[in-house]
Every structure is written in structure tokens, then in C-alpha cells.
Amino acid sequence: MTSTPMGVPPSGAEFALAVRQYAPGIARALRYLGVPDAQVGEVAPEVFVSLYRALVTGDERLPLRTFAYRAAVQVASDHRKRSYRRPQPPERASAAAARTARDERLGRLEQALAQLAPVHREVFVLVELEQLPIEEVAAALGVPEKTASGRLHAARVALREAWDDTSHGDPAR
């Protein structure tokens, strides 16, 4: 399914399979691209509707998965712009309830990612969290591979610093 070129409309069963196959990754990517957890369920369908439209019109020639992640990056970017005026802290980081060490790590990761420049955050999420090959990430972001690699390098450096910063504000540390 991932190799299905755009412009070749899939059957109903194929499209349903694509949604089911990619929904977990897209939902996860959206969260770490800055869409609040509570809104992922509303935003994720936008990605697949966009994918469907592109299939119908044949405007894209990317593999389905690559296009789905491209759409996710765009939808998350739009969402961040829409909610710019009312920024909210990551839910997990602001939860007052007792948390596991895992929850705490994930909360710190969200906080650290939120400090990155969008282009760095996007490449880091797609490479490190979604584990896409760098060439696919470059295609999804519409940049040359060298640019994507450079952004990944910069993202890792920036994330280390941001990660350290998240520990400074934590009274438990």
C-alpha cells in the first residue's frame, strides 16, 4: 500500500485499509507536532480527507504514506497557527495527578519538542518517532535530502538543550 502512487485511486477497501494502517502513526505524529491530545481525534481525519482529495484529483505523485505524513505536517502547522493566540501547555506536562516515570518522560519530550523551530520539530518527529527513512522525510517535507539531514542534526542538538531546560523547571529534580 505504501508504494501505491498517487493519481491511481485505490478501491474502497484499499483506502479504508490505508486509513486504518496509517491512523496510529498519523495520530501520534500530530500529537508530537503540537496538536493537543484532546484534538487529535478531530484533526486526524483532515489528513485523510486531504489524502483522499489528492487521490481523486491525481495532483500528487507521492506514495500514500509519504503524502499522509506530508498532510499531517501541514495540518499540524495550520493548527498551530490557528491556536497561536491561545497557547496551551502540553496536557501531560500540566497534569497535576501523580504520573509514572514514563508519563513524565513523555511530558518532558512534548515540552522540549515545543521549544524547537517547526522545521526541526517536523523532521525529528518523522525520523525519530515515526522512523521514516530520511529520503521519505525529505519527500514529505518537500526539501532535498541534504536539507532534511541538516535539519535533523540541528534538531537533535536543539532538542538536547531543550531537554536539559525541561529538567531545570522541575522541582523534583
Added chain:
Amino acid sequence: MSEAFERGNVEALPEELAAAVRDARGESPSEAEIARIEARVLAAIADGGAAAARAASEGAQEASAAGTPVAGGGVLAATLLGLAVLGVAWWNYDLGQPRLERAREVRETVEARSRGADAGADDRDAASPAPSGEPRAVAPASPTTE
């Protein structure tokens, strides 16, 4: 830049950050949430086709209503406007119509799965709440997008 770094080896990151990345990789929405996403996608696709059909119908009505009370150039202008509206509506409709059958098929497939997944997920949720270490579900659907 080392090869391991290029390949995204998280071990190259500080230990705790690498652990967080591995945790994040393991996160996934619940089956029920995936089924809800599927259902919303298919509903949106189906709504797109229906909206195009409605626009065509409304365009015809507007053209008709605009033409009734006026005469001469007014009627011609209203007719042209109506035709333009109809043309745009038909273009949209024509774009979506050949796929509607397919969208219906998709919707039926996923709704059938969704019903099964919802029933299964509800049963599982009721029977055993997920421990905190389990992959978390994304939030429930908002009524505004239903």
C-alpha cells in the same frame, strides 16, 4: 555526522531522552479511536459529494428565483449567473461523483469495522481499564465534528 547519527540511532541521544523517544514510538490510539477517525474520514468524503449535489440544486433554484421578477437584461444576467453557479457546482459534483460509489463502499466497509471495533473496544474498556503504562487513547470525538 556519523552514520549512526544519520540513521536516527536514538542511542546517540542522552539516555533519558532516548528512553522518552522510545516511549513515544510505542504510543498509539485505541482501536475505538482509530475506528472513529475512519468513520469521520468517510463521513466527510460522503458529505463532500452530497454538498456538491446540494450546491447544484440550490444554484438552479437561485437562478430560477432571480429570473422570475425581472425582465430583459436582468433575466439574461440572472440566467448567466445561474448557469455559472450550475457550472461550478457541476464541476465539483462531476469531480466527486465518479468516486461516490467508491466512497460509499469505503464507508460501508469501515462502518462495519467500526461497529465491530467499537463493540469490542467498549467491552474491553469496561472489562479492564488500561494500566498507565499502556498506549494511551487519543481523546474522544468532539460533537462539533460529528
